[in-house]
């Protein structure tokens with residue numbers, strides 16, 4: 001099974017994914033994919049980032065088998081793409097919609 | 099309208115300053131998330147699926163036009179241009195940033211609004227009949243007593259860390275528009291044979307995993323003793339409520355396990371121990387509050403109805419709206435108008451900043467500057483001259499808020515569900531949208547008659563599905579959304595909990611199931627019979643047969 005690590009930014013609350021180099025990206029496509037064996041290390045990176053107060057609530061998102069990588073659970077898909085209702089894009093956080 | 103005194107204002111200012119400092123320390127890394135989380139929750143700030151969410155109390159569902167304008171300002175300045183009115187007469191802003199929150203709370207405090215006790219195991223925002231002060235069937239204004247309870251419960255040191263959250267609702271009318279029997283404590287204002295004002299006290303109602311309709315614990319409590327009795331009830335709960343199991347921690351579980359009679363005896367014993375004078379409600383204070391809520395003199399106008407009839411002759415849409423969205427006011431010639439936040443295909447309870455501003459302007463022009471928020475996620479303009487109804491309707495129509503569906507099949511209650519809420523199992527809003535699109539035709543809706551559909555995205559039941567004539571509960575079955583259907587709930591005077599009809603449905607299936615339930619009702623009803631009446635007469639079986647026999 002494979003996973004990505006997701007969390008919310010401390011300041012904006014926006015959803016982020018753990019990318020390579022321990023960066024956090026708003027883009028799901030940037031997320032680094034971890035295997036089950038690597039998951040423990042990935043969690044630790046998440047927790048370190050929480051300790052440094054970059055993000056909160058980091059957790060592993062299980063992915064569907066196959067490519068391209070997409071979350072297995074609907075909840076995680078909604079986190080990735082925004083609410084399925086209304087006209088909201090999760091990555092335009094920070095101001096009124098145009 | 100009630101306005102805060104210097105004490106309340108000082109409290110709000112101190113609270114904002116305190117939270118500003120706490121946010122600063124959090125951002126500087128001086129507080130960990132574990133340390134900060136209870137502090138932000140005490141100020142109504144949750145972390146939801148997509149961002150922080152700020153829940154702001156609308157005290158007992160009453161807003162001034164200026165307070166509504168402030169909501170519009172906050173939606174526009176700090177959020178994405180809209181707010182969501184909830185089933186607890188609150189508003190939620192869904193896209194808030196942590197750093198902005200102290201400024202938002204400061205802005206709110208300028209108009210006597212706040213987010214205190216909108217979260218946590220404390221006494222939450224007291225809710226009340228949204229027609230308070232206007233309803234023709236009202237014995238006394240429940241806002242007077244709600245305000246007294248607000249003052250008593252705000253930052254009450256003994257009741258700030260209860261076993262679980264605690265919700266109180268008050269009604270002054272026989273027709274229960276506040277669902278009081280689904281609250282931890284429900285208060286109904288009554289008079290005894292001697293003509294004294296008092297309360298019927300219901301304790302231990304609630305929805306969630308284990309729903310209960312609250313039993314009557316005290317048939318008549320003199321009004322002056324209300325705080326002493328609440329103190330006693332909360333003490334019994336605080337001492338004996340279960341803290342070891344979150345699912346058993348609400349007062350409803352305690353009342354159920356002790357039995358209503360024993361619980362009542364325990365409260366009476368505690369009540370006797372409390373100093374009657376210390377907690378007696380001060381009559382002067384009651385009068386002071388009553389004066390603030392008092393209606394100005396409104397000249398009765400007995401001819402207004404004839405004028406409205408003429409206008410309705412010219413406009414069927416106006417007639418429809420008046421039939422469903424207006425209620426009798428205590429002053430002849432005035433009406434209570436419901437502003438539906440359920441446009442066809444819309445998100446129940448959502449209002450844009452522009453809509454909020456316009457509703458505020460309309461309240462100033464037509465409703466003495468007053469607005470109400472209902473637990474059914476609509477707004478109300480409580481004091482509209484009957485002669486002004488056509489103008490109000492036309493103005494609401496301009497901003498898409500004149501849907502003539504109050505109490506009908508498309509007036510659906512839906513919680514935020516999986517689209518926003520971290521606790522959800524399934525989505526609620528898309529179901530509400532699809533059902534409302536399916537029954538969009540107003541002729542069909544009016545033909546179906548009064549029908550409450552209520553949808554919750556998980557067993558916490560914020561969408562009041564247990565109390566819906568048709569209730570829908572989202573569950574998660576191995577990662578797939580599934581919906582259970584219940585029939586027969588009631589949120590009114592005859593409160594009742596709906597019964598599950600059978601196995602759940604997927605998203606398409608549940609829409610078909612609702613259609614089939616309604617078709618079954620239409621086939622069986624006698625002339626003039628409502629959905630509830632048909633269900634009571636025929637029972638669940640015909641609906642069950644229609645839904646499950648061919649699957």
Ligand code: SF4
Pocket residue numbers: 513514515516519520521522523554555556557558559560561
């Ligand atoms: S019922 Fe469940 S999903 Fe809906 S708002 Fe409440 S906690 Fe969230």
